[in-house]
Amino acid sequence: MTSTILRSVLVAGAAVAAMSVAACGDNANKVTDAANSAADAANTAASAANTAATATSDAAGAAANASGAAANAAGAAAPAANAAK
Numbered sequence: 001m002t003s004t005i006l007r008s009v010l011v012a013g014a015a016v017a018a019m020s021v022a023a024c025g026d027n028a029n030k031v032t033d034a035a036n037s038a039a040d041a042a043n044t045a046a047s048a049a050n051t052a053a054t055a056t057s058d059a060a061g062a063a064a065n066a067s068g069a070a071a072n073a074a075g076a077a078a079p080a081a082n083a084a085k
Contacts, residue, residue, distance in 0.1 A: 003049040010045045014038035 018035035 003046070003053045006049045007042075007046040010042040014042040 014035075015038075017038045018031070
């Protein structure tokens with residue numbers, strides 16, 4: 001959800017920047033170049049947001065796996081601890 005919101009904000013910002021340049025610019029080529037640059041920046045930011053979301057998901061999965069491994073280790077150690085009593 002956060003990456004979707006971020007992507008929407010970035011695309012809206014790119015559109016505003018392109019319209020601003022179009023309103024103030026003298027040359028159609030400058031407007032097109034500015035719009036393309038803004039779109040490229042928005043796409044790069046969206047890609048970075050997706051990469052961050054994937055990394056977060058991967059980290060959460062790794063944490064869950066580590067937690068399971070710790071629980072298994074504790075379960076395996078319990079009989080040994082009881083035998084030592």
